[in-house]
Amino acid sequence: MTEFSKVYDFHEIEDKIYQKWESSGFFKPEVHPKGKPYCIIMPPPNITGKLHMGHAMFVAIQDLFIRYHRMKGEAVLWLPGTDHASIATQNVVEKEIKKENLTRHDLGREKFLERVWAWVDEYGKIITTQIRKLGASCDWSRERFTMDDRANKAVNHAFTELYRQKLIYKGKYLINWCPRCQTVLADDEVEHAESEAKLYTLSYPIMENGKPGEASISVATVRPETMIGDTAVAVHPDDPRYQDLVGKMAFLPVAEREIPIIADKRVDMEFGTGAVKITPAHDFNDYEIARHHNLPLINILTEEGRIREGMFGAGLDVVQARRKIIKTLRSGGYLSKEVNYSHSVGHCYRCDTTIEPYISTQWFVHTEALAARALQVVADGKIHFIPQRMTKIFNHWMGNLHDWCISRQLWWGHQIPAWYCQDCLEKEKARDAAELDYRVFTIVSDQEPASCPQCGGTRLERDPDTLDTWFSSGLWPFSTLGWPEETPDLKRFFPTQMMETGYDIIFFWVARMVLLSLGLMDDIPFKKVYLHGLVRDAHGEKMSKSKGNVVDPLEIIEEFGADALRLSFLLNVTPGNDIKFSQDKTVGYRNFCNKLWNATRFALFSKKNAFYEELHLLYFDESKLSLPDRWILSRLNQVIAQATRLLDGYRFGEAGTLLYEFVWNDFCDWYLEMSKSLLDSEDWDRRSVTQETILRVLQAVLKMLHPYIPFITEEIWQRIGSKLHMLADYEKSERDLITASWPKANKALINDGLETVFQVWRDSIQKIRNIRSEADLPPSAKPIVTIVFTGDDARYDTFKELEEQMIRLTPLKQVAISREIPQKDDAAIEFVISQIRVFVVFDKQIDRGKEMLRLHAELDDLEVRLGRLAALLANEQFVQNAPAEVVGRERKKMEELLHQKDVIEKQIERIKS
């Protein structure tokens, strides 16, 4: 007999089991070669550091679905990987080398990338180890990295293909520039935050006869330092204040230039002075206006965000320049007003530096056509969001999308597969056009070209820029399956069944996958998008290193086990809602695991009961089942049906709670307690059938809990293997729980009538215990109980059969199940439950005052309910409109309550007398 420790110790067990699963190949879809394909591509964690709670949660959720579907016999593929996370990782490594007082420029591109690769090696291993610790049943033989050779190939192919489709173009536009990272960012990589500033009013003199005159025009700005880049002043065409000024020139102080006063409908007459300075190279609004009026652009900033050489305040950063220019304007009398003002400022999502709108030449993806298709497939229900409200968020973003800037001036990432022929470039330059036509000298190819296809020249220079990290992530659902090759995996598993990720990356990632999949695969990437919330700390604060409230999942696993941690994310949660992580929850779930362990220990390995001392085959024989057996089997099959339905509806939180309660309440607290006397029976058949019932319930329970708590269920499964073998219908293929089949509800065993009687039976036991407890008597004070049924009440037989159980469980001294009211006993406490009268007699005198209090409390409660019911039933509308079934139920309740009231009142009378 296997040793069964008193307390479940997950240490050692978890790693041992995981190794067995992995080495047996159970994580591969090939375990069910003929199964229906079911695929989830794992969101690849960034290799910026170790895993956090958010990762632990997604592993728990995805593994739950993966294991559930595997048990349903499907060919399940959960494909793991990690993400190079271009900008984030580059920043992390930059910080790392800063400790050695080095910048990436000190090292140079090649050396710097060596350092990053070393980092990738180190953290990649840590991350995959951590994912294993959590019990993830993903197929490591198919593991990928967003910058491995195959991903690289996919990225180059994608870029080339989209370029060929004219969905990718290069151009000079106003973009978001991070002066710290020194790269362009996409719109959604800019985080906006309210910040306090000053709104200055500047006066620009109007030119008169070629000279600045007396009159002036006032403009409001929060960024006075940009005035040296102004190329116009704009007013609303209908603004009566400025009618005569439109078309005139204004004098730009400091820069000492003349700029035109123009009219544009985009100007808000209500704001500030109604006149706005136009700085096209450093403001998105101004850029738009300038384009319409063909105004020149003046770039005043360097890539580091400092004022350019030869300009006012050269070399200063923006804040310093602002101070200096304010001083100058003030002394020149050009500053007429300054007020406090709050406005929204963009920040880099990776380093929080203030973003500068900046003119730059970059690569873009045309999004209009792709976004329209994306909206269409969602509208057609081809992609379904859980929770549904996320659809709106997705749609809103898709519907307001600008072109996607995909080039980055970073070193770490996929280098753009574009080469520039230097010969063609020179020719193009010689043309001396206003703008270079880059297409003339650009070669985009997924292979490095040997020579220019135009001129045959070999002086080719590769674009030094890399791609947005989300570009390669956007290909993830198909690049991981082998695309652009027509691999068997791609054919079999694409489109994937589900994308499970956090709602915080709907735009960054989910949307990009949809766009790129439609563009390159001409198909959706996944059918369902399940979005989980954020894991916060116990007080609802976002976990962050700076706050010091980060909880390390590995520490929790070490202390409470991976199963307990998983339950913390899987029970009592709703899709899309943030969850607060507190250790208290995990403690509770650790206790649940221990409960399950001990239930098994008792049920199958308790020496005293000498279970299974007789080795024999168990043929399921319904006719031999005892009442408790039939009851628990009915409950079990009910639970199987319900849990399956809930899981199919993605409601794993509710399914889990259902299982938790079934195991703890129905199975442990009631059935196993009842089994104790059943197993005492002299009757061999009785014992055997009870053992079989325990075994069958446990078998199904372990199966259903396995997706939630895979380690402990597998461990128990292995330990009870020899018992399971005794089941006549045992399937050899179920030697390992991970690949065992999900249970099917046996409707024939569901018995609603029996469950109802059992409920009344349980309630009556609890009521007796309650009376005992209220009378301040210990459990050892066992009463004598008489339970009286009316003449033809069929429940009599059930109670009769459960007599011994009742004595044992309540516990009682003795019980009489009767059809007749017992002889009058003044000491008897009576209650009515579902038309059954129960008389309880303790041999100890009970406190009359206490008893009166109890009775009055009950009476008060009854009065309230009776009042409510009477009003309800007196309402003709209710009687007429409510379904007969509901009315009937209420009437019955009324009768019952009246009866209870009567009984209580009589007792009160009796005690009084």
Added chain:
RNA sequence: GGGCGGCUAGCUCAGUUGGUUAGAGCGUCUGCUUGACGUGCAGAAGGUCACAGGUUCGACUCCUGUGCCGCCCACCA
């Protein structure tokens, strides 16, 4: 400026077709060496389901509005 979520027992949260006395875990109180589990067992207290209207025979659940907390989006000089 637009949109979304939360507001249910002291705390953390469940609650999808509107219909018993609104549930769980933790915490609290009382009792228990009941043949597996004190990481346990038994019992109890604790809620006008944020507020105000409306629809309905009936609303935690549907509609409208309000308040507080939080989030997302937006080219607010």
